[in-house]
Amino acid sequence: MRARVFVTLKPSVFDPQGRTIVEALHTMGYGDVGDVRQGKYFELEIETTDSAKAKAMAAEVADKLLANPVIESYRVEIV
Amino acid sequence: MRARVFVTLKPSVFDPQGRTIVEALHTMGYGDVGDVRQGKYFELEIETTDSAKAKAMAAEVADKLLANPVIESYRVEIV
Known part of the structure; x- marks a missing residue:
């Protein structure tokens, strides 16, 4: 089975990469993009x-290796 | 509206980061993970x-700034 894991910074954590992208987009004329x-x-x-087993394993792997739970949150999808 | 953009290396492009993650997972005992x-x-x-406008803008932004179309492909979702 294929699992997708999305790891993002928690909302309270400042995201300088996202900020830089927004500024680049505004310079390029995409003023409608408010936040990235x-x-x-x-x-x-x-x-x-077993999709339940796959989801549990993907979440475990995300927690132990792919994400830093202190500053990042993750979401798992099975496809 | 919120747009999600997923950028991945094209299937023909070697992914050394993914390879390293698989090897780490095998070492950690997750032998069932075949590929990352x-x-x-x-x-x-x-x-x-306008969700159609948002999707078109996100795709344009992905093509021009977020992805390198030579080696990467992208997918856009509106939520």
Whole structure:
């Protein structure tokens, strides 16, 4: 099964990369873009047919390796 | 409206970060994880109520700034 993991900075954490992107977009004429948050995205291929097991494993992997739970939050989707 | 942009390396492009993550996971005991691809994830806040316009703008922004179309592909979702 394929799992998607989205890792983003928590809302209270300042995101300088996102801020830089917004400023670049405004310079390029995209004034309608109000805010940008940058995160990481992972696609995991998990060798199981049990979607609950795949989701649990992806969440465990996100918690232990892919995200820093102090400043980042993550979301897991099974596709 | 909020747009989500997912940027991933094209399937033909080697992903050393993903490879390193797989090896780390195998070492940690997650042998069921067969493959990992790492990408970037962006959340854009676009000041419009027209979802078609928001999607078109997010795709344009992805093409011009967020992704490198030579080696990366992107996907846009409006939420």
